[in-house]
Amino acid sequence: MSRVRLDRLLSNLGYCSRREVAVCLREGWVRSVDGRPLKPDSAVSHDEILFDDEALDPPQGLLLMLHKPVGHTCSSKDPGRIVYDLLPGRFRHRSPVLATVGRLDRETSGLLLLTDDGQLLHRIISPRSQLPKVYDVTLAEDLRGDEFDLFASGTLLLDGESTPLLPAELQVHAPRQASLTLHEGRYHQVRRMFAAIGNHVTALHRQRIGGMVLGDLPVGAWRALNAAETQTLWDTAQPTV
Numbered sequence: 001m002s003r004v005r006l007d008r009l010l011s012n013l014g015y016c017s018r019r020e021v022a023v024c025l026r027e028g029w030v031r032s033v034d035g036r037p038l039k040p041d042s043a044v045s046h047d048e049i050l051f052d053d054e055a056l057d058p059p060q061g062l063l064l065m066l067h068k069p070v071g072h073t074c075s076s077k078d079p080g081r082i083v084y085d086l087l088p089g090r091f092r093h094r095s096p097v098l099a100t101v102g103r104l105d106r107e108t109s110g111l112l113l114l115t116d117d118g119q120l121l122h123r124i125i126s127p128r129s130q131l132p133k134v135y136d137v138t139l140a141e142d143l144r145g146d147e148f149d150l151f152a153s154g155t156l157l158l159d160g161e162s163t164p165l166l167p168a169e170l171q172v173h174a175p176r177q178a179s180l181t182l183h184e185g186r187y188h189q190v191r192r193m194f195a196a197i198g199n200h201v202t203a204l205h206r207q208r209i210g211g212m213v214l215g216d217l218p219v220g221a222w223r224a225l226n227a228a229e230t231q232t233l234w235d236t237a238q239p240t241v
């Protein structure tokens with residue numbers, strides 16, 4: 001594993017500023033696994049350092065999933081509740097920044113990915129990847145029966161737009177319950193699709209992005225994805241030609 005200066009490593013991971021590293025060392029927050037004495041400019045590898053007796057957060061290339069609750073926004077600046085409030089505070093100070101992969105609106109719950117890997121982020125949200133995203137939808141009115149064909153047609157135009165939506169797949173579970181699979185991500189797309197046919201979405205939950213599912217991750221909880229899961233996302237987000 002490559003070696004970097006200790007103060008740079010810790011500040012990039014958001015534990016403290018470069019200046020504060022000396023204090024952290026003095027107060028015993030930071031130590032090496034083998035007891036080697038450390039200075040702020042010591043060349044270290046990520047896996048030999050403990051902070052508060054725990055292994056460091058994953059290095060650059062972090063990808064995590066969060067079960068976003070209703071009521072939190074995906075912004076990092078909104079004065080109300082934000083998704084970063086649900087993560088360790090230091091994650092907000094990482095460099096490169098940990099960004100949400102696309103957005104869910106405040107009233108939508110479910111699977112949100114965050115990463116500090118700009119290339120992966122762009123691969124996932126690129127219109128060319130057409131990565132399927134699956135939403136569970138609860139409606140105010142009964143489905144009419146023609147929604148499946150309309151959404152699959154590739155001709156539906158949303159208000160104020162000039163390019164029709166890509167075909168989307170609707171699975172009906174009950175008169176007011178359905179799942180919708182999208183291959184693009186336009187602003188408030190699911191809500192606007194149902195508004196376009198005179199219905200209203202009362203609850204919206206994203207359950208899947210490509211091969212990633214929330215599983216039994218509790219509402220508000222998060223977990224880092226492992227290397228195999230990250231690779232699966234890279235593979236499934238291949239650009240279409």
Ligand code: URA
Nearest residue numbers: 104105188189190191
């Ligand atoms: N469609 C919406 O309307 N909202 C979301 O958050 C995601 C998709």
